[in-house]
Amino acid sequence: xxxxxxxxxxxxxDIEIATEDKSLRTFKFVFLxxxxxxxxxxxxxxxxxxxxxxxxxxxxxxxxxPVEKGFVKFTVFKAGKVTSHLHNMKVGDVMGLRGPxxxxxxxxxxxxxxxFIIGGGFAFTTLRSSIKYMLDPANRAKFGGIHMVxxxxxxxxxxxxxxxxxxxxxxxxxxxxxxxxxxPNWDYHVGLGPNIAEKVGPPGNDDTYAIACGPPIMIKxxxxxxxxxxYAKDHIILSLENRMKCGIGMxxxxxxxxxxxxxxxxxxxxxxxxxxxxxx
Amino acid sequence: MKIVKINKKNWxxxxxxxxxxxxxxxxxxxxxxxxxxKLNKGELPDFDFLNTKLSSKSFVFPQSEVMLxxxxxxxxxxxxxxxxxKKDYSKRAVVGMRPCDAKALMLVKMNFDTADYQDPYWLxxxxxxxxxxxxxxxxxxxxFCTSAGCGPYHEDGLDVxxxxxxxxxxxxxxxxxxxxxxxxxxxxxxxxxxxxxxxxAEAEAQIASTVKTDQLKKKATLDLHSASFWDDIAxxxxxxxxxxxxxxxxxxxDIQDETKGNKGIRMKNWDTCMSPLFTLHTTGHNPRGDKTQxxxxxxxxxxxxxxxxxxxxxxxxxxxxxxxxxPVNIDIRSICDKMNRYEPAEQSE
Numbered sequence: 187x188x189x190x191x192x193x194x195x196x197x198x199x200d201i202e203i204a205t206e207d208k209s210l211r212t213f214k215f216v217f218l219x220x221x222x223x224x225x226x227x228x229x230x231x232x233x234x235x236x237x238x239x240x241x242x243x244x245x246x247x248x249x250x251x252p253v254e255k256g257f258v259k260f261t262v263f264k265a266g267k268v269t270s271h272l273h274n275m276k277v278g279d280v281m282g283l284r285g286p287x288x289x290x291x292x293x294x295x296x297x298x299x300x301x302f303i304i305g306g307g308f309a310f311t312t313l314r315s316s317i318k319y320m321l322d323p324a325n326r327a328k329f330g331g332i333h334m335v336x337x338x339x340x341x342x343x344x345x346x347x348x349x350x351x352x353x354x355x356x357x358x359x360x361x362x363x364x365x366x367x368x369x370p371n372w373d374y375h376v377g378l379g380p381n382i383a384e385k386v387g388p389p390g391n392d393d394t395y396a397i398a399c400g401p402p403i404m405i406k407x408x409x410x411x412x413x414x415x416x417y418a419k420d421h422i423i424l425s426l427e428n429r430m431k432c433g434i435g436m437x438x439x440x441x442x443x444x445x446x447x448x449x450x451x452x453x454x455x456x457x458x459x460x461x462x463x464x465x466x
Numbered sequence: 467m468k469i470v471k472i473n474k475k476n477w478x479x480x481x482x483x484x485x486x487x488x489x490x491x492x493x494x495x496x497x498x499x500x501x502x503x504k505l506n507k508g509e510l511p512d513f514d515f516l517n518t519k520l521s522s523k524s525f526v527f528p529q530s531e532v533m534l535x536x537x538x539x540x541x542x543x544x545x546x547x548x549x550x551x552k553k554d555y556s557k558r559a560v561v562g563m564r565p566c567d568a569k570a571l572m573l574v575k576m577n578f579d580t581a582d583y584q585d586p587y588w589l590x591x592x593x594x595x596x597x598x599x600x601x602x603x604x605x606x607x608x609x610f611c612t613s614a615g616c617g618p619y620h621e622d623g624l625d626v627x628x629x630x631x632x633x634x635x636x637x638x639x640x641x642x643x644x645x646x647x648x649x650x651x652x653x654x655x656x657x658x659x660x661x662x663x664x665x666x667a668e669a670e671a672q673i674a675s676t677v678k679t680d681q682l683k684k685k686a687t688l689d690l691h692s693a694s695f696w697d698d699i700a701x702x703x704x705x706x707x708x709x710x711x712x713x714x715x716x717x718x719x720d721i722q723d724e725t726k727g728n729k730g731i732r733m734k735n736w737d738t739c740m741s742p743l744f745t746l747h748t749t750g751h752n753p754r755g756d757k758t759q760x761x762x763x764x765x766x767x768x769x770x771x772x773x774x775x776x777x778x779x780x781x782x783x784x785x786x787x788x789x790x791x792x793p794v795n796i797d798i799r800s801i802c803d804k805m806n807r808y809e810p811a812e813q814s815e
Contacts, residue, residue: 238546239547427747434583437719438719438767439718444774465763
């Protein structure tokens with residue numbers, strides 16, 4: 187019997203400081219055992235448990251993309267016991283990785299459709315995975331227009347900035363970066379993400395889906411904007427977070443009604459969420 | 467499947483034969499109440515009880531269980547790599563659990579044995595165990611099993627059902643595992659099945675307490691969730707979690723690492739939805755930070771979410787332990803009936 191609690195051993199291959207305040211770092215992991223990377227095959231939108239022996243486990247969205255091979259990446263905010271410990275770890279350290287866990291953005295359903303991605307703050311990780319996946323030469327033709335609004339407090343708080351600026355130059359994706367307040371040498375938008383989304387977002391219709399990921403306050407102001415743009419509730423896709431332990435739907439704490447965020451989620455449509463208690 | 471008669475004179479001898487191939491556990495009275503314990507050689511299970519204080523769930527879902535182990539010694543080749551621990555899953559039997567506890571195992575199995583993931587600790591223990599039930603002829607006032615999808619002679623989840631018939635037991639094998647146990651004990655004298663049927667009907671007639679569950683599936687989750695009665699139900703609750711530990715169908719658990727020196731273990735421990743820590747986010751946000759939200763979660767899980775998710779009735783077998791042991795007299799029967807008859811229109815004014 188396969189043991190779903192047993193993590194794959196991994197080594198930290200690289201650590202990058204992801205934001206100017208150093209509260210986020212991107213960890214690149216390589217699998218120690220041959221064959222584990224194949225077993226870890228994931229889709230954009232899934233998460234995994236970062237497992238540090240003696241400290242504990244933390245569920246984090248996968249920031250690398252299924253089209254990137256040889257490693258997996260996670261961008262982690264230093265917040266609690268496990269993430270603080272992780273921020274003090276070094277390249278070469280060994281730990282565990284358990285997953286991939288949860289569902290993913292509905293890639294089958296999104297084929298042939300326009301995709302409007304709205305991200306805020308630290309929650310850009312699985313969105314980065316998704317865009318990288320869609321922009322891959324093997325996949326780009328499967329999707330219609332790709333639009334993106336990503337907002338952060340300041341230029342230095344934008345995750346994956348260099349990569350985004352590269353993508354911004356492409357003509358097969360329509361990228362809008364925004365910061366909350368004016369800053370020197372900033373050539374992009376200034377203003378809160380939802381306000382920019384209202385100005386530049388593609389109109390909602392049967393062939394256009396919105397994926398929104400961000401802090402609760404951003405989601406709160408983004409949903410009315412998406413409605414105004416004409417997005418139906420089953421065309422608005424969100425990703426939830428809740429406290430988790432097992433990540434496989436057994437330990438009982440992350441439920442919202444009958445749905446378990448770890449296994450039935452973390453990705454839900456607004457239509458689905460409106461049928462569940464708001465316990466997230 | 468065969469039905470045998472076990473003369474009580476041959477009971478100890480049979481159990482002794484079993485002890486050769488099974489590790490035996492059964493109810494034993496200690497500190498004034500009955501609980502399950504591993505039986506020493508020659509020790510007999512004590513059947514002079516109505517029900518045990520705690521259920522028999524710990525045979526497959528121990529209160530604390532080691533899952534994995536690790537070394538933090540950086541000179542070792544495998545430091546910081548989680549390893550499976552060696553576990554003993556040799557043949558064991560529980561003798562004298564109530565049918566409600568067995569039915570509860572079947573409900574809990576749906577959580578631990580799914581199409582996507584199987585919990586090896588739960589399943590290996592379950593598969594290694596032969597469950598010998600003891601039918602109830604004297605229900606407690608808090609027993610409502612017959613309206614909770616169970617009953618005093620219910621067979622689901624058991625391998626053998628025993629019924630006390632005075633100077634002898636009638637034992638009904640319900641599975642291959644059960645037949646093997648009866649053979650290993652050398653209990654072979656054939657018995658009359660009709661005696662058991664008669665006793666079953668008498669026992670069921672004695673269960674006076676009931677719940678109504680027929681409307682639960684039809685109710686809208688959000689209507690029940692926003693019902694006005696939850697504050698009132700939760701008012702007296704002190705969030706002690708006793709109900710969840712005593713409950714044979716409560717399965718929630720926590721995962722924790724414990725390190726001593728350079729060696730450590732990763733454990734699975736019973737947890738409780740009554741604790742605010744159960745759902746507390748690192749940010750300080752808590753989706754079920756209020757007592758009412760936690761009490762509602764417990765009853766909504768058992769009586770609505772589970773009902774909708776599996777379509778196998780409620781996540782309760784009517785054992786009544788939570789009612790008897792609740793320090794503030796919260797009674798799942800009245801809450802179930804409240805939910806079952808709830809109409810949102812009546813409540814909104």
